[in-house]
Amino acid sequence: MQTAEIQRRWLSFFGDRGHTVVPSASLVSDDPTLLFTVAGMVPFIPYLTDLVPAPYPRATSVQKCIRTNDIEEVGKTPRHGTFFQMNGNFSFGDYFKEQAIAYAWELLTSSEADGGLGFQEKDLWVTVYKDDDEAVRFWKQTAGLPDERIQRLGEDSNYWSTGQPGPAGPCSEIFFDRGPQYGADGGPATDDDRYVEIWNLVFMQYLIDDVRSKTDFRIVSELPKKNIDTGMGMERVAFLKQGVENMYEIDQVRPVLDMASELSGRRYGADHDDDVRMRVIADHIRSSLMLMSDGVAPSNEGRGYILRRLLRRSIRAMRLLGVDAPTFDALFAASRDAMKAQYPEVGHDYDRISRLALGEEETFLRTLASGTTILDTAVEKTKSTGSAQIPGDVAFQLHDTFGFPIELTLEMAEEAGLSVDRDAFGRLMSEQRARAKADAKSKKSARAGLSVYGDFRAKGETVFTGYELLETETTVLGLIVDGHPVQSAGPGQIAEVIVAETALYPESGGQDADQGRIVGNGFDLEVLDVQRPVKGLVSHTVQVTTGEVAVGDSATTVVDPLYRHSAAQAHSATHVIHAALRQVLGPQAHQSGSYNKAGYMRLDFGWNQALSPATRTEIEDIANRAVRDNLEVTTRILSLDEAKAQGAMALFGEKYGDRVRMVDIGGPWSRELCAGTHVGRSSEIGLINVIGESSVGSTNRRIESLVGLDAFADLAAERAIVSQLTSTLKTPREQLPDRIAELVANLKAAERRIAQYEASALATRVPALVQSAHTLGSVRAVIEDLGRLNSADDLRGLVTSVRERLGAEAAVVALAATVNDKPAVIVATNDAARSTGVKAGPLAKGAAAVLGGGGGGRDDLAQGGGSDASAIGAALESVASQLRG
The missing domain is CATH 1.10.490 (Globin-like)
Incomplete structure (x- = not known):
């Protein structure tokens, strides 16, 4: 049985039994605590935890998943895969334990001719939570399983929770016995590869708190609304049904x-x-x-x-x-x-x-x-x-x-x-x-914090009116201070405000949040941020500037019109730049991320090499011609399938519902799915000034632009600089590049001549330094403070030159100088000195300690530095002292 056929049978079975068939969500999870969708239930967590009201009483899906915690086991066992598909059926307060067990047994054991998966009953075992007598009873009634094929296991195997306070419950797992050739008898409790887990049924029936570990928590009460979350491993069932040894040998792999x-x-x-x-x-x-x-x-x-x-x-x-x-x-x-x-x-x-x-x-x-x-x-x-x-x-x-x-x-x-x-x-x-x-633990705590929004979300979705209005009258539904619901907030306090309707745009789709205020009878709130903490709910972070706001108050959300207009310009400019990129580079230059706010936009796109100046100019030119052409900007609400059929582009990783908003600029020239705010016609964008293009990975580039008045201000600043240069250099604007290139070449030539003069001057100091050599301990030593030098390289050159001039006799050279207002010391030893046990590294390290820094290096050459130039004399004395010793 091919994998696609298993999927078809699964969705058909549960769809025929009243389950809404939900398409797989993206592998990129929108849960802030997760990088990926790691289980089939992840997209349904808000419904299972009652954070968001479920839109249907029962659902089924085949969900794409990624897990990398067992990556080292991939290839070594028959069942560990990084990508896998989880077939799930879910009940949100509808059916519970008995029906879930009945559905699982019916699908697994019904013949293939009748639409089932055709497993033999004699090959199936189940495990249940050790105290779940109810599940044992249902397995006996439904499947007629004998006691010996129902094994009771503890919390570590057969109890589910998020690891945080909230819903939890026992689970029951179904295993397939591959036969004695694959391992010892004794059922799933043996934890042997012979018994392959193919289905897990989670019975979410309790509320827990005081969670100290996965197996140590307190059950508070039964949930008023019990849920079912099940998952059948597609790849595991596929390799069993296809008669191969492991998941790597199925038709898809x-x-x-x-x-x-x-x-x-x-x-x-x-x-x-x-x-x-x-x-x-x-x-x-x-x-x-x-x-x-x-x-x-x-x-x-x-x-x-x-x-x-x-x-x-x-x-x-x-x-x-x-x-x-x-x-x-x-x-x-x-x-x-x-x-x-x-x-x-x-x-x-x-x-x-x-x-x-x-x-x-x-x-x-x-x-x-x-x-x-x-x-x-x-x-x-x-x-x-x-x-x-x-x-x-x-x-x-x-x-x-x-x-x-x-x-x-x-x-x-x-x-x-x-x-x-x-x-x-x-x-x-x-x-x-x-x-x-x-x-990860800090991110996990963020999930616990989301529970505060559950009661507010249960009152319904926040209605966004900002596409048509800049002011909206509404009601304060809730206030949150320091993560806890409160009844009121006073002057100076920072609070989150939940209202029934809002004209203020919450940050999403790459667009920054609106700026504005929330005002009411006797209070004025400055809006600091607007976010969607959970799907369908908008939260406004505010500072109370005057008065006191309370739950139940009438209020008006007020958008800053200038900021909104500038943000809309930037978002529309993002679409225009994207269309220009695709026109110049081809359809493979697909947007992979964006960010825009008033006056600025950036767009990441798939490409693996830098854009030439000519290409950047061409993209900028196409974008500004689109602005000049005053293209109409239209928005339509369509089904996702209709929008895709009309060629609308979707941002990878973005989550879309059944109904989507499609934004056209110039008809199909730019057609994207987008929930952001936009101008009415392209000419309202004003001006697009590309200010940068850079790498954000081996296969992604980023283009940045200023938009509108910000773009004009940047160009005006450049014009002022050019004007100043033409005046200072007494050169016409069109000749500036050649004139500056000439000046740079002259400067480099002068620097080379100066370096030659300085090198000659330094070389003249070598004989005097050699003459200063005197005996310290077992070596001849040159120890001097050279004053100020341009670079450590000059100091190093002097040290090595003096060492060479001292000949084969055991010698040490320790020279110090002030380089860029910082003290530096370099020590060199020759072969004869090192044969007596004198090494440069310890000498430099000791001197650097006196200078208030650190140092070290090889036995023949080492250096150190510090922060106290006044201590150079003491540092050199420390070298002399070590040599005397």
Whole structure:
């Protein structure tokens, strides 16, 4: 049974039983505490936790998911995958435990001819929470399961919660027995690969608090409205129904594995280590394909870093299979062909995805060369010291800075006959994980904070009137101070205000929040920020300037009209620049992010090389001609399918409902889905002045522009500078570039002559310094303060010249100077001095300590510095004292 057929049967089964079929949400989660959608229930969390009223009593979905916490297990077990699909059915206060169990058993055990999945009842086991007698009773009644195939387990296995105060409850898991050839008898409690978990039913029935750990909390009460959240693992069911050994061999994954086998010339099934590598490649390529189809681009942070790690692990695995040449072109094409039937978007957007992947592969292959140089240096240094172990900090640097997986460093070290200090590497990795965990914990606490909005959201959605109005009369529904609901707020206080209607635009879609005020009888509130903390609810952060505002008061939201107009100019300019980019560069230059506020806009787009000055000028020219042409700006509310059919572009990762707002500028010339505010005609934008274009990753660029009066002010400032230059240089404007180039060339020539004169002058000081040599301890020493010098390089040159002139007799040179108002000291020793035990590093370090700084270096040459130039004499005396000793 193909994966797409399992999906069809699932959605058909639950759709026929009154469940609303909900399309998969993006892999990019809109939950602020999550990078990705990690489970099928994530898009439904606001409904399950009653933060947002559920729009339907029951739902079903096949949700795309990404998890990377078990990435090291990928390829080694039959069921660990980075990208996976979770089939879910959900009830929001509708049916509960008995019906959920009945649905699961019916779908699993009904024959394929009757639309079921055709599992044999004798092969299925279930686990329940140890105290859930009710679930045991329903399993016996519904499925007729004997006691020995119903196993009771504890909180760590069969109890669900978010890890925060709120809803929780027991769960029941369904397992498939693969047979004695796969492991020991004894059921799921053995935790053996023989028993594959295929379905988890969560019975959300309690309210908990005082949460000390996953298994340590207090049950407060039963929930007034009980929910069902279930998840069936698509890949696990697929590999069981397709009669293959693991999820990497199912129809959606195996083609990539086979391509890796073909490219490497290694046969799958011939070698365990090679098999694991091919499975890693198959999983990671598919996962990367799906992430990029949802708008994630490789980068050094957040989601982009995870994607980059997956891509680089794939390259490493191909390298370990003996392939050093680029392979992504073939591997991604194989994954596209395997996935596009179920996810057509990967085919439609493949040009962009392929460009991202190939660009990242090319970059990392270059990075491998750079990292290899660093590793080679470390190998050489390690061998020179007589050690057989590369330091852990080198391995960590390669991992953290260059993206080298530790396995690659180990392999390359082994080729050089060395090992790696894994303990030190492990400590550094643990420290990094601890920092990440602390960051994740702080983000997790943000979810707990969202619960304060639940009661307000239950009163309905905030109505946004700002498209038509700049002022709206409304009612204060709630006030929040320091995260807690209050009844009133007085002068000087910062508070969040929830109202029924608002004309103030909340930050979203790349557009900054409106500025304005909220006023009422006896109070005036300055609006500091406007946000959507939960879907459908707008919160205004305000400072009470006069009076006191209370829940229930009548109020008027007032938008600052000048700020709104400037923000609308910038947002419309963003669309215009995007259209101009696509006209010049082609449709692959797709927007990947934006930000705009009054007078300014920036737009990130997929591209892997800098734009030439001529290209930038052309884009700016097209944009301003669109402004000049006074194109009509129109908005329409359509279904998402209608908008896409008309060619509307959607921003990757953005969440869209069934009804969307489509913004046209000049008809189809610029047609995008957008909830932002816009001008009425393009001429109202005023002026677009492109001020910058830069890289934001190997496959993304950023273009920045000033808009309207801000653009004019910037050009006026440039005009003033040009006017001043023409006056000062007595040169016409059109000749300025040549005149400035001439002056720069003359300046460089003068600097070279001055440097030559200074070098000659310094050289004349060498004989006198040599003559000053005197015996200290076992060496001849030159110790002098040279006063002020232009650079440390000059000081170093003098030190080495004097050392050479002192001959073969044991000698030390310690010279100090003030360089850029900072003291510096450099110490040099010759071979004879070092043979007596005199080393430059300790001498420089001791002198630098006197100067209030630090220093050190090699045995033959070292330097130090500090902050106290008045201590130079004492610092040099410390060198002399060490030599006497």
